[in-house]
Amino acid sequence: MPIIKADLELCQGYANCVMEAPKLFDISDDGVVVVLEEEFGEETRGRVEAAVRSCPVSALRIEE
Amino acid sequence: MSPKTVIVGGSVGGIRAAQALRSQGYVGEIVVIDAEPNVPYDKPPLSKGFLNGTIDFDRIQLISEKELSDSEIGLVLGQRAAAVDVSEKVVRLDGGHGVGYDDLVIATGVRARPSPWNASEGVHLLRTLDDAQSLKRDLLESGSVVVVGGGFIGAEVAATASRLGLSVSIVDPLAVPIGRILGDGVGERFIGLHHANGVATYFGTGVESISGSRGNLVVGLTNGIHLSGDIVVVGIGAVPNVEWLASSGLVLDNGVVCDEFLRAVGQANIYGIGDVARWHHPGLRRLVRVEHWTNAIEQAACVAANIVNPSNPVSYSPVPYVWSDQYDWKIQIAGETVDASSYSLVEDPANPNRFAAVYVDEAGLYSGIATVNWPRAMIQCRKLLETERDVAVPLALLRQMV
Ligand SMILES: Cc1cc2nc3c(=O)[nH]c(=O)nc-3n(C[C@H](O)[C@H](O)[C@H](O)COP(=O)(O)OP(=O)(O)OC[C@H]3O[C@@H](n4cnc5c(N)ncnc54)[C@H](O)[C@@H]3O)c2cc1C
Ligand code: SF4
Numbered sequence: 001m002p003i004i005k006a007d008l009e010l011c012q013g014y015a016n017c018v019m020e021a022p023k024l025f026d027i028s029d030d031g032v033v034v035v036l037e038e039e040f041g042e043e044t045r046g047r048v049e050a051a052v053r054s055c056p057v058s059a060l061r062i063e064e
Numbered sequence: 065m066s067p068k069t070v071i072v073g074g075s076v077g078g079i080r081a082a083q084a085l086r087s088q089g090y091v092g093e094i095v096v097i098d099a100e101p102n103v104p105y106d107k108p109p110l111s112k113g114f115l116n117g118t119i120d121f122d123r124i125q126l127i128s129e130k131e132l133s134d135s136e137i138g139l140v141l142g143q144r145a146a147a148v149d150v151s152e153k154v155v156r157l158d159g160g161h162g163v164g165y166d167d168l169v170i171a172t173g174v175r176a177r178p179s180p181w182n183a184s185e186g187v188h189l190l191r192t193l194d195d196a197q198s199l200k201r202d203l204l205e206s207g208s209v210v211v212v213g214g215g216f217i218g219a220e221v222a223a224t225a226s227r228l229g230l231s232v233s234i235v236d237p238l239a240v241p242i243g244r245i246l247g248d249g250v251g252e253r254f255i256g257l258h259h260a261n262g263v264a265t266y267f268g269t270g271v272e273s274i275s276g277s278r279g280n281l282v283v284g285l286t287n288g289i290h291l292s293g294d295i296v297v298v299g300i301g302a303v304p305n306v307e308w309l310a311s312s313g314l315v316l317d318n319g320v321v322c323d324e325f326l327r328a329v330g331q332a333n334i335y336g337i338g339d340v341a342r343w344h345h346p347g348l349r350r351l352v353r354v355e356h357w358t359n360a361i362e363q364a365a366c367v368a369a370n371i372v373n374p375s376n377p378v379s380y381s382p383v384p385y386v387w388s389d390q391y392d393w394k395i396q397i398a399g400e401t402v403d404a405s406s407y408s409l410v411e412d413p414a415n416p417n418r419f420a421a422v423y424v425d426e427a428g429l430y431s432g433i434a435t436v437n438w439p440r441a442m443i444q445c446r447k448l449l450e451t452e453r454d455v456a457v458p459l460a461l462l463r464q465m466v
Contacts, residue, residue, distance in 0.1 A: 012394070013439030014387055016358055019446065031394075031439035049087045053080055054361055056108060056387070058123075 001039045004048060007059045008032050016054035021047045033059065067092035069371060070155055070163055072145045073171030073305075074098030076106055077338030077360035079126045081169050084368035086135045094137050095163065097155070099144035102193050108357055110196035111220040112389050116227055117200070121193075145172075148312045150331065167333045167371045170309070170320050171364075174302035174339040174355060179212075181271060186278025187296045190217060199297065202278070203228055206294035210234075210283045212271050213299035214241030216388045219254065221297050222263050223390045232263045233291050235283065239268035246397070246434050247407055250421050253436075254390070261391050266291070302355060304340045318342055319353045324379040326367050335370065337363040347381045348400075356386040383449045392417065396439065398446040399432030400425065408455070410462040412438070420445070422458050429453040441465055 004024065013031035017024075024047070026034045040048055052060045069085060071078045074096045082094050098104065104126040113119035132139060140163075147156040154162040176189035188199045203209065203225055211222045214236030222234045238244060243251025258265050266285060273284040274296055283291045304319040314328045315321040319342030321329050326343055328334040336343065338360035342353035362382050370377040388395045401407075404423035412418040420441050423432035430453050433445040444465075445458045452458070 012387075012389075013442075014396070015439060015443040015446065016361075016385070018443050019385075022447065027440045027443045029440055031437075046087055050084070050365060053083055053087075054358070056106070056357055 001041065002045070002048075003038045003063050004035050004040065005038075005061050005063050006033045006035050007061075010057050010059040011055075012057055012059075014056050016056065017051040017060060020051040020054050024048065025051065067166040068164065069094050069167040069169065070165035071096045071169040071171055072098075072155060072308075073169075073173055073338070073340070074100075074104045074139060074141070075171065075173055075338070075360075076126060076357060077173065077364050078169065078171035079104045080361045081171060081337060081364035081368055082137045083127070083131075083135060084365045085371060086137070088368050088372045090368070090372050092166070094135075095140060096137060097140045097143055097145055097157070097163065099142070100192065101142035103141070104139070105193055106357075107191070110193070111190060111217050112224065114196055115200055115203070115221070115224045145308050147308060147310075148314075148334075150312055150314070150334070153333075165333075168335070169367055169371075170328070170334065170336045170340060171338050171360075172305040172308070172340050174304050176299070177301045177303050179274070179298040179300075181274040181298075184275070184277045184281075186276075186281055186294070187274060187298060189298055190221060191302070199295075202295045203230065206230060206279075208232070208293045208295075210281070210291050210293035210296045211299065212236075212274075212283065212296060213301075214238065214265070214267060215299060215301070216386075216390075218297070218299035219258070219390050220388060221299060222258065223261065225297075226261050226263050226391075233266060233293065234258060234263055235266040235269065235271055235285065235291070237268070237270040241267060244402070246401055246421065247404070247423075249409070250407070250434065253419075257391055257393060302339070304342075304353070306340065317351075321351065324381070325370055325377040326363055326380050327370070327377075332374070335367040337367050343380060345381060346379050354384060356384065358385045383446065385446065393436050394439065395434070395436055396442040396446075397432070397434045398442065399423065399430075399449045401432040401434055404431055408459060410459065410466065412466045414466070420462050422455060422462070424455050428455070430455040430458055433458065 011032045144158045176191040208231040211234040240251035242254040270286040320336035322336045322343040324346045339355045345352040366380045407421045407423045418437040420435045425431040435442040
């Protein structure tokens with residue numbers, strides 16, 4: 001299954017990814033992204049891709 | 065024959081629209097045209113990390129070669145669109161070459177408003193990569209800078225320049241520049257932030273003249289004060305890039321005027337997105353044009369959906385969102401704050417550099433939120449904006465978080 005990878009050094013906590021896919025992402029107390037579920041199925045690919053593109057600092061990527 | 069979408073403007077709006085089309089299953093041809101020769105890049109870092117040297121150009125590229133070819137997105141760089149013939153469905157490039165389309169996306173953005181003061185050498189604007197590179201070179205060789213314009217871009221440039229060790233003054237005709245967006249009480253805190261970082265503010269006073277040249281510029285203020293600086297940065301807003309559409313018959317009025325589905329009014333297959341689009345906001349029931357990054361990508365996704373599924377278009381009614389980084393403040397704003405009638409502050413006693421302002425509209429309903437150094441509070445309150453109008457709810461949530 002494809003998985004979501006987040007670069008916590010790059011993440012600025014802008015949270016656009018959380019708005020795109022609230023079931024997959026959240027923000028920690030320290031203000032950076034938390035990936036709630038790393039693995040995702042094909043039915044959620046569209047959402048994940050939209051979340052990746054919505055990140056202003058390109059901190060998210062999909063690993064196949 | 066397979067359909068073809070032409071996207072004019074290859075910045076964040078245009079590139080994200082092309083990607084969203086593929087994501088949503090569009091099988092036709094996609095061509096993105098941009099006047100700039102540079103590979104598509106992102107703008108927010110140009111006043112922040114790219115300007116202070118912590119982020120390189122390869123980190124601000126919007127799409128890689130591989131993503132372009134994997135997604136079969138055609139990119140035409142260094143070609144300016146000069147006109148569009150709506151009845152023939154052709155975009156004319158400078159030099160006369162025509163590019164036919166079935167659907168056209170207008171994503172030509174805005175340009176920096178030019179300096180009305182006789183700009184000599186050493187006076188900078190900041191919008192493009194070239195602007196940022198030339199400003200960066202000059203900042204590294206200068207001891208002082210005068211920033212004209214106290215909005216977000218001006219404040220970010222002032223913050224970056226002071227970090228680089230320059231002596232910085234910032235000027236704006238408004239007494240509380242950020243107050244226009246967040247209310248005067250919150251705006252005062254932003255003035256305090258400039259002062260805490262050693263930046264001199266001249267707010268509530270206009271600029272009358274700029275004279276001299278690089279290394280020896282003088283900015284004359286309307287109150288009689290003369291400020292000297294090695295360089296000057298003018299950040300006084302932006303102008304929509306619509307001149308190329310003058311003969312098209314499209315409705316142009318402070319941008320490309322669009323309906324609630326982001327279609328250029330009166331057109332079934334022409335759309336506007338990003339900084340250039342002024343659309344009928346179905347929630348606010350008026351025309352709105354927004355110059356923020358997240359708006360551009362959300363409009364890109366909406367237009368992609370409407371191109372793929374034109375018989376069942378979705379309207380665009382966003383919860384606006386913008387961020388800004390100034391000094392050690394991470395600022396985030398969601399919803400409507402500009403037209404808000406009042407706000408309540410929530411502070412964190414454990415951290416003086418962290419606070420939130422919660423805004424209500426004329427009816428007293430929750431309409432917007434601004435936070436400083438508080439991403440977790442922001443996302444919770446930003447989500448609430450989609451469902452909750454009772455202001456007691458975000459306030460209780462915030463108080464619980466401190
Ligand atoms: C220095 C700076 C800092 C910013 N910081 C933030 C921030 O912190 N947060 C935030 O939310 N937003 C920020 N923004 C705003 C954000 O970058 C814009 O909202 C965003 O770039 C809009 O994207 P766009 O694609 O609509 O237009 P633009 O980015 O303006 O791109 C338009 C493109 O169209 C091309 N073009 C124009 N005319 C033609 C033509 N006739 N033919 C072909 N191509 C043409 C241009 O070359 C350009 O590449 C910042 C902007 C700047 C300049
Ligand atoms: S959108 Fe990007 S920067 Fe923002 S929280 Fe998600 S990963 Fe971090």
